[in-house]
Amino acid sequence: MPKPAxxxxxxxRAMDARLARVEGQVRAVRRMISExxxxxxxxxxxxxxxxxxxxxxxxxxxxxxxxxxxAAGKAHRGRAAEIAELLARFG
Numbered sequence: 001m002p003k004p005a006x007x008x009x010x011x012x013r014a015m016d017a018r019l020a021r022v023e024g025q026v027r028a029v030r031r032m033i034s035e036x037x038x039x040x041x042x043x044x045x046x047x048x049x050x051x052x053x054x055x056x057x058x059x060x061x062x063x064x065x066x067x068x069x070x071a072a073g074k075a076h077r078g079r080a081a082e083i084a085e086l087l088a089r090f091g
Contacts, residue, residue, distance in 0.1 A: 011063065015056065015060070018055065018059070021052055022049055022052045022053050026049055028045060029042060029045045058088065059088055062085070065080055066084050069084070
């Protein structure tokens with residue numbers, strides 16, 4: 001059985017862009033700490049980075065569900081597609 005992977009080029013680009021934003025946020029937090037910025041501002045940026053990383057994680061889970069759909073029978077596809085969409089949008 002082949003390992004699930006993110007094959008669609010547009011999905012890869014979107015995930016790469018999302019992770020690049022997270023990377024930039026983390027660099028900004030490190031800079032803020034080194035420049036002794038206000039803890040509340042640093043915490044706010046950490047929360048934003050965490051949310052962005054959570055979003056990437058949920059998108060990856062959605063990708064896994066979509067890949068399972070490709071292997072599943074048609075009877076399960078409709079409901080699983082709804083679940084995958086909910087994970088991607090609200091996870």
